[in-house]
Amino acid sequence: MIQKLSRRDRLFILLVVGVTWTVGCVPPPTPIAPGVTQFPNFLFPRVPESMVDLPVVSEHIEAWRRLQAGDLSSATAGFSEVLSGNGMFYPAETGLGYVDIAARRLDDALERFDSVLEDVPGYAPAWVGRGEALLASGREAEAMSAYESALIADSLLSDVRRRIQVLRFRSVRVALEMARAAEQAERYGEARRAYEEALTIAPDSGVLYRGLALVERRLGELGLALEYVMRANDLEPDDAAGLVLQGDIHETLGDLEGAETAFSRAVRIEPTPNRQANLDRVRGRLAAMRLPPEYRAIPNSLQITRAELASIVGVNLGRFLEASGQNEAVLITDTRAHWAYQWILVVAESGIMEVFPNHTFQPENIVDRGGLAQVVSQVLTLIASRDPVSGQKWQAVREQFTDINSQHLQYRAASMAVAAGVLSVLEGNRFGLTDTVTGLEALAAVEQLERLASP
Known part of the structure; x- marks a missing residue:
């Protein structure tokens, strides 16, 4: 016979059953799926050898x-x-x-x-x-x-290395955007600081050094600008734009040899008309600097001599004359020691300027407009042999002058010079055969001839 349980016993049994049921109902720890990685960027805290046991x-x-x-x-x-x-x-x-x-x-x-x-x-x-x-x-x-x-x-830690690269790229991009925004707003000091900050992150970036060079040039710090752009071009030697910037700074500083070197490299890497024009300009300035002082004084001359005119033609049209094939040996007895001798020889051998029957050039004789027209017409004839269409226009026109008629010995030369736009008509529709020619007038005439001779 089962004894009747006391109230205390019943409570104890209920407590035990309840606890047992509760414990049985607690879910076991969640099993971990193999290979699950919620945080792939976290690095496992490895245990050092001193603690592995x-x-x-x-x-x-x-x-x-x-x-x-x-x-x-x-x-x-x-x-x-x-x-x-x-x-x-x-x-x-x-x-x-x-x-x-x-x-x-x-x-x-x-x-x-x-x-x-x-x-x-x-x-x-x-x-x-x-x-x-x-x-x-x-x-x-x-x-x-x-x-x-x-x-x-x-x-x-290759993953960490990649993270650094991503952060660097992102930081540099943000700094570059800030720098360029500051440049556009002409806040060049702020742009400089942004470039400098970016360079602390990416010290081998040619783009950043080039940008900083542009800012320094804007701020008038040409020495720093040159230093930075040269650093950029060392890092990225095939960047033509960087070389053009370097050439510009060299030229501004008066270093024409440095500018020529930089522009030459830019043209070799990526030739464009503008880059070739930069190179030609600097080479022209270099050539002018190397010319004798007598030549450099020509722009100030109120009247020019035959030697000065020969030098202007030789300096600016020498290559064209050499390529024309006109090259006859001449004997000149009065120019061997003259500063313009090399150019006198060029114009004489090409037939552009005459040698007198007594084998003299008479380099110090003054040139008048008739003499200049004669030289201009000789060059125009050579140009016309290569470009007959243009030459026909100059040769077919018959200009009208009040001081010379079509029968004059120098009329044809004067008419061609005016028709080609090399010389102008004077007041009263005069040509002015005997008027003297200034240095600037002679330089302007030959400059126009050079344009016509260009292919």
């Missing part, structure tokens, strides 16, 4: 697996349990720092990582964790510095 290592690994499965509470409990058993086990402290990042407790995470690094400054997982926390806080420059420290501690 500690019994807490397996618990540490399991806690990390829980974290990567997204079970933050289990991960926290696991790492905390490890630390309660061994407070010196800093990999678990690092693991808790990563849990803090996952839970967006970024200040707590930084505090944990800094604590670990204070004791173990070469621990790469703590540096990576610090970088992740800083990056999540929007402190990209500091994050990049932390990642770089991680690479110093462990150079095999």
